[in-house]
Amino acid sequence: MENVRFGIIGVGNIGTVHTRYLLAGKVPEARLTAVCDNNPAKHEAIRQLVGEQIPVYSDAESMLKSGLIDAVIVATPHYAHPELSMLAMRHGIHTLCEKPAGVYTAQVREMNEFARHSNVVFGMMFNQRPNPLYQKVKDLIDSGELGEIRRSNWIITNWYRSQSYYNSGGWRATWKGEGGGVLLNQDPHQLDLWQWLVGMPVRVRAFCQFGKHRQIEVENEVTAYAEYANGATGVFITTTAEAPGTNRLEIAGDRGKVVVEEGKLRFWRLRESETEFNARWQNGFGEPECWEVTIPVAAECSEHYVITANFAAAVLHGTPLIAPGTDGINGLTLSNAMHLSTWLDDWVDLPIDEARYLSLLQERIATSVEKTSENRTLDASGSW
C-alpha cells in the first residue's frame, strides 16, 4: 500500500481533532476513508465535517469489516477502548488507541495479551512523548548524564476544567462514564511520561480528593507519593480546579538535576557525581561544583498528527513506534494505584491487586449517577 487508510471510531471532541488533521493532509502517508459514531443524532454534524465522500457508520464492526480501512483510531469514551481495540485487531485492522488504554488494568492486560498474538500494529496516542522537551529528558536519563535517579516531582495543575466543561457530557466525570476524573481524562499523558522517564515504582501512597470545588463524583485533585526499587522517591500533584496552573517536572539524579517548566528545559550538571563528591569531601560544609548547561532542544511540538504519522510509518515501513500500545498499561497502573491507595487509605504495592481494584470500582459504578447535561461536542483545540 502507498498510504494507510484510516477510520475513526468516535467523533467527539478528540475524534474531531483526528478527523480534521487527516482531512487536511497533515499526515502524508495517511488518509481518512471512514468514520463511525454510535450516536445517530450526531451524524448530520459529522457529515458536514467529513463531506459526502467518506462513509459515516453507526456500528464499529461494520466499518472494521467494510474493506475501506487499514487502520483505526479508537476515540470513544475510555471504557470501550480495550474492547473496540481488540475488535479491530480481530479484523486485522491496525489499531491506534486514544489514551487512557482503558479504565482498569485487568481489561488492558487482556487487550495487551490479545495484541501480542495479533499481527497488526498497535499504538497508543501518547502525543506528549515526541515532544522534544521530554525526548531530551529521556535522552539525559538514558545516556547517564543525569546519573541514577533519586527523586522526581511533577506538579501538573494546569488542566483547568470548569463546571461547564463537566456539564457538557452526562458521562463525563462519573464512575460509570469515565471510571475516574483527572487521572483518567487529563493526566494519562503525564502518568505515561512519568513512568517512561523514571520507571515504575514499587509502591504508591496517594490522596485523591473527589469533587473538589466541582459537582462531580470522581477525583479532580490528587497528591501521590511513590517509592522505587533503587530507593528513589517521587511525587505527582494534579488538579483541575486551579488557575493559573503549573506544569513543572523536576528530576534529580546522582549527577545533577533537570527541570521542565513553561516550555523550557533546564539542566544542571555536577562536575563529579554527588556520590563521588561525598566520598572524598572532608571539609564539612561544601557541595559538588555544579554547572547550569544550555543544551539544544528542538521547538516544542506535541501535535497528535506526529503520533499518527509515526503509526502510519510503522504500518508501511516497520518504523519503531514512539508509543507502543502495550505501554498504555503502565500509566493506567499508576492511576489505578492512586485510586486504590485512597480507597484503602493505605499503601498499594505494584503490581496492584487488579481484582480488588475492579471490585471497588464496580461498587462506585453501581451507585454512579449520570449528570443531566447537554451532551455537546466541545472545541478541544489546544486543550491537551
Next chain:
Amino acid sequence: MENVRFGIIGVGNIGTVHTRYLLAGKVPEARLTAVCDNNPAKHEAIRQLVGEQIPVYSDAESMLKSGLIDAVIVATPHYAHPELSMLAMRHGIHTLCEKPAGVYTAQVREMNEFARHSNVVFGMMFNQRPNPLYQKVKDLIDSGELGEIRRSNWIITNWYRSQSYYNSGGWRATWKGEGGGVLLNQDPHQLDLWQWLVGMPVRVRAFCQFGKHRQIEVENEVTAYAEYANGATGVFITTTAEAPGTNRLEIAGDRGKVVVEEGKLRFWRLRESETEFNARWQNGFGEPECWEVTIPVAAECSEHYVITANFAAAVLHGTPLIAPGTDGINGLTLSNAMHLSTWLDDWVDLPIDEARYLSLLQERIATSVEKTSENRTLDASGSW
C-alpha cells in the same frame, strides 16, 4: 538602658556567627558582654574570638546570675533549648532562642507556658521571617490578594550536607544528640515559614527516609502531605543529599498563585476569582483571565542580626517581635508529626499525641549511637 547587653550560651557553629556580628557592631542597640560554653577545651579558641574583655563562662547559670547581661542567645544543641531558655527567664534575662524551639513539643509547650508567666521578652531566631520575599508572600496572603489558600508546595532540597559535615560532631544527626535530622537542624526555618504563611494543617501523612546516602541514624529525606481545615492541601519535600538543590515555594489561592524560587517572587493574579469564574462560565473549555504581575520586593536579606536587632528593639522600646518565642512550637509540631506519621506508618492528626511521640523518640534515644568524630567547629557562614 541605652543598649542591650547580650550573653551567648553555646559558642559552636551558630554561636560563633552571633558572636561575630555582635562584636562587629552590626546591632547598634546591642553589645556582647559575656559568653558561655560548657566545653572547656574550646575556651582558648573562644578567648581568641572574643578578646580579653569579655568573660567566658563554663556554666550557664553563673553567666545568667552575673549581672553582666540583660539578654541571652541560646545557641546550644537543640535538646537544651527549652531548659536553658527557662533558666534564663527564671533569672529575668530576655531570651532569644535558636531554632528549633526544642526537640519535642511537650518540652516546648512547658517552655511556652513558662514564658507566658514571665516578664521577659522571648523570641525565636527565625531569621527567614524578615526576608522581604516571605514578607511579601505574607502580605499577599494577609491582604487577600491571593484569595483563600488551596494548595501549597515547598521543595526545599538545597540543604546539602556531606558525610564529613555529619562527622564533624559526635552528637550530630543522632537521636540522642539532635533528636532528628533535616527536620530538626536544617528545616526549622521552612517549617516555621510554611505554617506562618498557610497556617497549621489538621492532619499530616509523611514519609521520612533515615540515613539515605549517608551514615546517620536520623531522617535526611522527607516527603510530607498535609490537609487543612478549609480543604487545602500541602506538600513539603526536603533532603540533604541532593545537589544542586531546589528551594521553591508555590502557593495557589482562589485568586492566583505565588512562587518563590531562586531569590525571586512571581505572582500571577486572576482578574476574577476562580470561584466566580467557575460559577459564571458556560463555554466548557476556558479559564479565568490571568495576569502575571511584577510587584516590588526589597533586596533579599535573612541575616541573623536582623532578628537580634528586632529583639533588642523589643526589649528597649516594646517593638513587636518578628518571631515571638511561643511561635516556635508550630514548626516543631509539623516536624514531630512527620516523624510520628512515619514511625506509625499512618496519618497523624494535629495536635499530635505528645506523650506517644516522646515515648517513641525515647526508644530511639535509648539505642542511639554517638558517632566517633572530630567535634570541630565549622565555618557556618552562608549555610542557612
